[in-house]
Amino acid sequence: MKKIINNPADVVTDALRGLAAAHPTLLRVTQDPAVVAWVGTPVAGKVAVISGGGSGHEPLHSGFVGPGMLDAACPGAVFTSPTPDQIQAAAAQVDGGAGVLLLVKNYTGDVLNFETAAEFLDNTRTVLIDDDVAVQDSSFTAGRRGVGATVLVEKIAGAAAAAGADLDTCARLAEAVVAGARSMGLALTAPTVPHVGSPSFVLPDDEVEVGIGIHGEPGRRREPLADASALVTALLEPILDDLPFTAGDQVLLFTNSMGGTPLLELYLAHGIAEELLAARGITVTRRLVGPYVTSLDMQGISFTVLRLDSALTDLWDAPVHTAALRWGV
Amino acid sequence: MKKIINNPADVVTDALRGLAAAHPTLLRVTQDPAVVAWVGTPVAGKVAVISGGGSGHEPLHSGFVGPGMLDAACPGAVFTSPTPDQIQAAAAQVDGGAGVLLLVKNYTGDVLNFETAAEFLDNTRTVLIDDDVAVQDSSFTAGRRGVGATVLVEKIAGAAAAAGADLDTCARLAEAVVAGARSMGLALTAPTVPHVGSPSFVLPDDEVEVGIGIHGEPGRRREPLADASALVTALLEPILDDLPFTAGDQVLLFTNSMGGTPLLELYLAHGIAEELLAARGITVTRRLVGPYVTSLDMQGISFTVLRLDSALTDLWDAPVHTAALRWGV
Amino acid sequence: MGCDARSVAAAVVAAAGVVGEHRDELVRLDQAIGDADHGENLRRGFGFVVSALAESTPDTPGGVLKLVASVLISKVGGAAGPLFGTAFLRAAGAVGAVEELTPELVSAALGAALGGVVARGKAAVGDKTMVDALAPAASARGADIAALLAAAAAAADVGASSTVPLVARKGRASYLGERAIGHMDPGARSVALLLRSFANSAAGSGVGL
Amino acid sequence: MGCDARSVAAAVVAAAGVVGEHRDELVRLDQAIGDADHGENLRRGFGFVVSALAESTPDTPGGVLKLVASVLISKVGGAAGPLFGTAFLRAAGAVGAVEELTPELVSAALGAALGGVVARGKAAVGDKTMVDALAPAASARGADIAALLAAAAAAADVGASSTVPLVARKGRASYLGERAIGHMDPGARSVALLLRSFANSAAGSGVGL
Ligand SMILES: Nc1ncnc2c1ncn2[C@@H]1O[C@H](COP(=O)(O)OP(=O)(O)O)[C@@H](O)[C@H]1O
Ligand SMILES: Nc1ncnc2c1ncn2[C@@H]1O[C@H](COP(=O)(O)OP(=O)(O)O)[C@@H](O)[C@H]1O
Ligand SMILES: [Mg+2]
Ligand SMILES: [Mg+2]
Ligand SMILES: [Mg+2]
Ligand SMILES: [Mg+2]
Incomplete structure (x- = not known):
């Protein structure tokens, strides 16, 4: 394996340190649990938009944190959905009192971990992203994966939240992007x-x-x-x-x-x-x-x-x- | 070889077609000779900043064309410096009457082709970029290569030109970046x-x-x-x-x-x-x-x-x- | 010697060792039909579990199982974190606050674990998931805890093997369609490994778990 | 038969064919110590040259050489485009407007070509560039054009081979330091190939080029 890394077990931690160093005026990065938040959060009265997923898909999701898009991202281990701890910590950091929109790619792990986190949070809405037509859609299976549409959902929901839309409207718009x-x-x-x-x-x-x-x-x-x-x-x-x-x-x-x-x-x-x-x-x-x-x-x-x-x-x-x-x- | 291409001889032409399609409101792309120019050019009274080089280094240089950076880029064949034709055509398109700054990575081919083009142009200044410390610097050799600093030179010289600096000032600033x-x-x-x-x-x-x-x-x-x-x-x-x-x-x-x-x-x-x-x-x-x-x-x-x-x-x-x-x- | 918190904790630590030994095998299984993280996820998770138990061991079997659950849920992520976490959480609920486990409680714990995994993951037997190992294990019976767990482990082994020829309907392998055929489900394999380790601990400690 | 515009044009077209045949070899040489484009650059360039000559052949040898120069300069890019272009441009200047070339004019053309390459590229013999082939070629002498070019081609071959053990001081191979040792300079090789092809054309056409 040829990679520019130190200990393979630390790649996400080490990369987050670099991300924080690279964007000191934009991002606030905490480790353990790992959360990447916009420095301007929480914004009182604004819906907070949070996403997350396994690492290894960069710039998804951390590269989309900032005004007009995500309030926070939760980077999991490589190809591993984040834990409820991370998601709860992110919500605690960025919730501005107008509710939290969770944008979740449709994978079993992501769904379950966001589900668990949501049980601990007030006033959340979850939108599942499942845009991959390579996978047969069926209610008997894990369903379609969330892939490229994620960026578009995050941008559009983030813009709606920035414009002052309420939680239902943000969720509805995110769903509209998923649907289209x-x-x-x-x-x-x-x-x-x-x-x-x-x-x-x-x-x-x-x-x-x-x-x-x-x-x-x-x-x-x-x-x-x-x-x-x-x-x-x-x-x-x-x-x-x-x-x-x-x-x-x-x-x-x-x-x-x-x-x-x-x-x-x-x-x-x-x-x-x-x-x-x-x-x-x-x-x-x-x-x-x-x-x-x-x-x-x-x-x-x-x-x-x-x-x-x-x-x-x-x-x-x-x-x-x-x-x-x-x-x- | 695994590549997403049609005919290998046409990759640059085909990619430029895609670049034009992707950025219709930003870029004006002409083929044969290949020139990528900002749609807003020529800007009367502004120094025009032009760079170019072999293709295969994308986004360098075409991805840096637009207001505040390059007025035009000349993409050569893959890893092959552009021809004087391209450079002259670029200058003809973007020269706003205040002179043309040519930003040239220090490779024999780039230097010679820009040199030839400059002979046909009025009021140009050429700045050579040679920032690669891996190469021994010597006046008896081809000298140091231009690599990463190119982006920084293009950004800073482009910003100076956009701010109304004259050709000498733009060239001096570009040289300052190269020097530093x-x-x-x-x-x-x-x-x-x-x-x-x-x-x-x-x-x-x-x-x-x-x-x-x-x-x-x-x-x-x-x-x-x-x-x-x-x-x-x-x-x-x-x-x-x-x-x-x-x-x-x-x-x-x-x-x-x-x-x-x-x-x-x-x-x-x-x-x-x-x-x-x-x-x-x-x-x-x-x-x-x-x-x-x-x-x-x-x-x-x-x-x-x-x-x-x-x-x-x-x-x-x-x-x-x-x-x-x-x-x- | 009864099956108290201390022996349950020891069994969990031993299982963590087994997970570590089989980390690469589980990664390879997940690489074939998934995303190659299952072994690493469990290794990381059980590593945290061992640290947590070293810091302080709860004083009931249920307390130990609950600690395991909460570490797995909060530290692992992926599908395995919440699913294994839920399994241990439901198992903890099933054994309640008793000081020592009985075969009946272990059986109830396995049933509850299965119920939890199914409730969360909505997989049925035959979907090529850990359920294919856990469901037969939960039906196993035995005169004492060691015998019960030995039967459960044997059933889980058979169940894990049964996933090989299947097309997956749940989890990441479901994206592969027919191409999942011929590969064992990594989660089913890890269930079988954990149960085999628990059975060995029970057998080694003489009476129960 | 004299060496008129038509025979010079025919020799150039034949040389284009040779470049095409050796395209992969030149790419390989450049891949070893450069950027793997030299063969492709020359193939592309001489392809345009052939098209331009097919469209209209100038009526003096000098006119043909000048057309070759302007196509190479305007269509090739890289180091080879301006250097070979300048070589042909200076050669054109040296032969002037005569209808037929003489051995003296060919000799003058080679000398001028060398002068042009050195003026633009500032390389000396031993710097591991095309100059190492062109310089000895320019000193070659012969009783008629065919003999002169045969001598030039032979000298260029020796010159190209002489680049193998060298460290480069000019061109892309100079970035490699000692690692360039053991590889032939691609531009020197292409000079030798062109001159050999010209010599063959001259020999084939009986008297001169
Ligand atoms: N819906 C489900 N129900 C039960 N088990 C599941 C389900 N989805 C996945 N699994 C189990 O999880 C295992 C994969 O775990 P892991 O690789 O850690 O997570 P991920 O799939 O998120 O990478 C699968 O092998 C399978 O046994
Ligand atoms: N300064 C120079 N003087 C003479 N010949 C040179 C010089 N620099 C490079 N060359 C010749 O050019 C050849 C490389 O041509 P080519 O591969 O087409 O261009 P590039 O180096 O730009 O990729 C070298 O093999 C060498 O013979
Ligand atoms: Mg995973
Ligand atoms: Mg090149
Ligand atoms: Mg996995
Ligand atoms: Mg080359």
Whole structure:
């Protein structure tokens, strides 16, 4: 394993120390339990927006803490949902008296730990994010995973809270984003988890994993490596057909790197995706391109498409100041 | 080779199409010759700031085009300096009548091509960037490479131009940044150039290349893989000793990913670097952490340290709106 | 020698050792069909449990089980933290405040643990989760605690093995569809390991647990 | 048959073919001590040259050389684009507007090319660059153009080989220090390849180039 780390058991603690050092005027980082909060919290009378999840997906979630987005993030161990302790500590730090919105990616561990924390908290609402069309949706299973849409939910709910919306409204908007967003990803290589030391799966040089999540789990199927146009199509068609997105829709197109993909390839893929959407009569009015929801060093991409209306667009455009996403301020 | 591309010969063209699609209100992208310009150019009476270089270092340089930074960037083929045609076309597009500042990384190819272009242009100033302490400085050699400091030069010169400084002043400030900045990097893995298809070098699992550049060239020496503290020290000590930086200095610390390094590791390294500088009595007053000067999918890091005074700090803090760097606007 | 708080605590410490020994195996199982953290999660969690017990051991078996529960819930995260935590919490509830466990109480504890896991995770037998090991274990019977736990451990082993050919309906392996076939569920394996360790402790200490 | 614009153009087209055949070799040489683009840069550049010549062939040897120069300068980039471009540009200047080349003019062209490369790149013999191939080539002599170019190509081959044991002082290989030892300079190799191809064209066409 080649990593720039000291003790593998301490990577999250050590990285949080670096995060705190890098953003002293923006973030307040506490360890044990680990919480990354905006220095301006609590904001009296504002709904507090909290998310969290396993580490290894950076900048998710800590990179999205700041005015206009998350009040706090709870980083778990690598690929491990945070504990109720962390979530309760985060809520105690940032609750401004107007309620706490918990944005939770739909994984068993995340759901259970946020559920436990919520039992100890007053006036919370939980919104589950489950946008991954690679997973069959069914009430008999764990259901769809939360992946790329998480960033969009966090941005839009965070903007609503910043604008003074109440807890119900923030939750409703977050749910609207979840309802209108679909994602799918593929991997060219597997990530290497620091406490494991070997790649999470082994992929031959001429194959890709299609339908991957963000935890190094193998995908739904392996396919031969194809050219960018074919790969982009293999991801976008299931996304568009699922909601479905149809001609006349206005959408946000989010082209995400899984971590190790060069920006050159990411923009190349984004260009193909824009052409594919245009050919379907779907108008891209907002876009996000970059490594935002990653899986350590995994090479691969995912797309998220979100149907926009003017309210969501305005909230997307609203000022945000975080380590990883910033505009208007 | 596993890449999300179509024809390897078209990667830059295809990626530029995606870049244009991703940033329609910010960037104006022309092909053949390839130029990425801010849509607001030319700005009458403002010094135009232009940079460029081989592709494969994204977001450098195209991701730094926009108000407050570059007026235009000239992306060459992968790891190949741009042609004089591109540079002349860029100047023709963005020259606002107050002169053109050419920011050039010190590589033979970049120097020669910008030199040729400048012969055809009126009222230009060229500033060479050569911050890499891994290379021995000598007037009998190609001299030091331009690496991480490039972002800092582009930001500060761009801010000066935006504030109305004249060509001489902009050039002087760019030179001040070059004079006060030092960098060094290491790699855990080699990049794979699309038109080659195999990694640029082969590195055993327990070795790192120390003193690498940003073109997949091997480094100055190989060393055993060590823990993060040792690796960070191996990069920072030569940087600090070179200028030298001394107790009492106020600096900007730029912790850069070579492309494939997880943000978790990057922040971890940044934290160690902050501690090391603090132990030397050097005060970090500004920081930048992220993948800004990359070498395709290479895993590795580099540090750049820039001595700041209040003028440089103000220019660093000035609003900037580009694809990859944005604040205050 | 009765099965008091001290012996329960000793059994938990011994189980923590077993978890440590099998950490890599559990990581590997989770790497195949999950996210490769199960072994590390349990190692970390039981490490905290051992520290907590070293600091102060509660004076009833139920107190020990409750301490284990609260450490696992608050320190582990992931799916295993809340699920194992809930199992120990319900087990603690089932044994109440008695000074010494009986076979009936152990049986009740296992049933309560299963009930807790099912209540939280909503998995049924056959979904390829720890329930596939815990459910048969909870039905085991025995004349004394050692015999009961030996039977439970044996049943859990069989249950864990039964997950190999299954497609998963719960947990992370459910994302894989058919590709989960052929791999043992890591949580089922860890349940079997814990029960085997508890059974060994019970057998070693002579009478009960 | 004299060495007119048409034969010079044909020699350039043939050289483009040789560059294409050796593209991977040149990439490999540059991968070892540079950035792995030299073969691709020359392939791309000479591809444009061939297209430009196909569109319209200038009517003097100097005109052809100047067209080659301007395509290489404007289309290649990197170090090789301006350096080879300058070489051809100076060569064009040296032969002027004559209709047919003579051995003296070819010799002058090689000398001018070398002068141009040195003026721009400031490398001396022994710095492990294309100068190590071009300098000995420029000193070659011959009774006719074919003989002259054959001598130049042979000298360039020796010069290219002489770069193997060197530490580089110019170009990208200079960043490697001692680690550049044992590798041939890619630009020196491509100079040798071009001159060998020109020599073959000259020999093939009977008299001159
Ligand atoms: N809904 C569920 N019900 C019961 N057990 C479950 C459920 N979901 C997951 N598990 C168990 O949890 C184990 C995984 O634990 P762990 O790897 O620690 O958490 P995570 O899946 O969050 O990474 C699985 O092997 C399975 O036995
Ligand atoms: N200063 C110089 N003078 C002469 N030749 C040089 C100089 N610098 C580089 N070269 C030649 O250029 C070659 C590299 O060309 P190329 O790979 O196309 O450009 P780059 O180095 O920009 O990637 C080297 O092998 C060397 O022969
Ligand atoms: Mg996990
Ligand atoms: Mg190059
Ligand atoms: Mg797991
Ligand atoms: Mg090269």
